[in-house]
Amino acid sequence: MLIRLQKFLADSGIASRRKAEELIKEGKVKVNGATVTELGLKIDESKDVVLFNNKEVKKSEELEYLLLHKPKGYITTVKDQFGRKSILELIDTENRLFPVGRLDYDTSGLLIITNDGELTYKLTHPKHNVEKTYVALVRGIPSNDKLDKLKKGIKLEEFTTAPAKVKIIETKGPNAVLEIKIREGKNRQVRRMCEAIGHFVIELKRTAIGEIVLSNIKEGEYRSLSQKEIGYLKRI
Template identity: 40%
Template sequence: MNENEGARRDETIEPAPRAENEGVRLQKVLAEAGIGSRRHCEELIGEGRVKVNGKEVFRFGERVDPRRDVIHVDGRRVETRAEMRYYMVNKPRGVVSTMSDERGRKSLADYVEVPERLFHVGRLDTDTEGLILLTNDGELSHRLTHPSWGVEKTYLAEIHGPIPRDLGKRLRAGVRLEDGLVKADKFRIFDQVGKRILVEITLHEGRKHIVRRMLKEAGFPVQQLARIQFGPIKLGMLKPGNMRALTVREVGELYKAVDL
C-alpha cells in the first residue's frame, strides 16, 4: 500500500450537500400552492414568515422538496403535495355518510364530482344534515377524528320549548348516558319562534347519535339536526347537496388544529 492509498482510506466520508439545482425554489412552491404571486411569496420569505422543517428561511433561492419538506407560513402549514385533496360537502338529510351503500341508498358519492378517491372524515347520522369533510390525507383525517385531539364540532338542533333557563348550565356540567358522561363545550339559543327553538351546541365527543341522545336525556328530543362547523371549518352558505374545495388557509387551519 502506498502512502496516498492509506491517506484516502483514513479520510472521513461525509454525505454530499444538496446540489444547487436540486429541488424546487421555495417561492415557486408557495405560489403553486396558492399562497400568492411569486413576488408576494418572496416578500413573505424576506419578512421571515416562512419556515421549512421548523426553521425560518430568508433566502429567496432556497430549494425544497414539495413532497417531503414541511412548510409553514405565518404558523400555518401549507400543503405542497400536488396529489392531496380537501373538500367540504353539505350532506342532505336522508343521505348516508359513506362513499357507497350496499343497500342502494343515496350516499356521499352521489354529490362528489371529482376523479380522486376520497374518504369522509367522521360521519353524520342519516337523518342529520350538514358539514362533512372529504380528503385523501390519511394522517389529517385520523387526527381530526381521534378523541385525543378533541376537535370541536358545532350543531344546530331544533327542539320544542319552553326550556329552563339553566339548560345550558346543565349540559355543560354533563349529562349521564348509558355509555358514560357527556358534556357540552358551549351552548346557546340561536333562534326562537313560539315553541320552536333552535339551539347551538358545541362538543368534541364523537359517539354515535351523541347530540340527539344528550338532548333527549335532558328532556328535549331533537326534531332536526345539522352540523354547521367542524374544527375551524364553517359550513357557511353552502347549500345542501353542494361541495367545494377548501382554501389554502382552511387546510392550514385544520393542520394547526391537530398540531401538524
C-alpha cells in the same frame, strides 16, 4: 422508506387509517401475495406490492380537500345494505375520497371529504378534541336548569358527555333553536344529549368544525378547502 401498512392504505385513499386497520384485520389486504391480518407490519412502498380486494394499491399522488354541505337522506359511508344514497354520489372527482368523521342519515351540514389519511386520522382521534358546532331545532323550550346539565356534562347510557357550550339562538313558536358546541363525536351524540333533557331533536345541522365554517354553500353542493383552511386543520 418503511411505512406502516395502515398508513400506506390511508395515504393511498383506500380508507381512513382507522378503517384501514379494520380492513387488515378482516383479511382484505395482501402484501407480496400473502394475506395480512395483524397490525404493525411495515412495508417499503417502493418495493412491496400491496393488494386490496386483490387489486394493486398505489399511493395517491394528488391530495384533495373538499367541504360538502351534506343534505339529509344521505349516508356518509361508501355502501349501504339498505340501498340508501351515499354522499360520494354528490362528488365529481377521479380521486378515491372518504369523509372525515360522520353525520347521521337525518343530519345535514358541514362534512370534510379528503384522501389525506393522515389528516383524517388526526381530526377524528379523540385526543385532539376538535370543537364541532351544531344547530338543533328541538321540541319545546329548555329551561336554564336543563341547559346547565348539558353544559356540565350529562349521563347517557354508556358514558357521560364532556361539558358542552349551549345557548338558545331563537324560539320558533313552542320550539327552540339551540347552538351546541361539543368536542366529542359519539354516535348520534347531540340528538341523545337533547333527548336526555326531554327535548326531541326535530332538525339538526353541523355548521362548523373548529374554525372551518359551512357559510353559504347550498345543500348538496361542495367546494375545495382553501390553503389557509387546510393549513389550519393540519395545525390542530
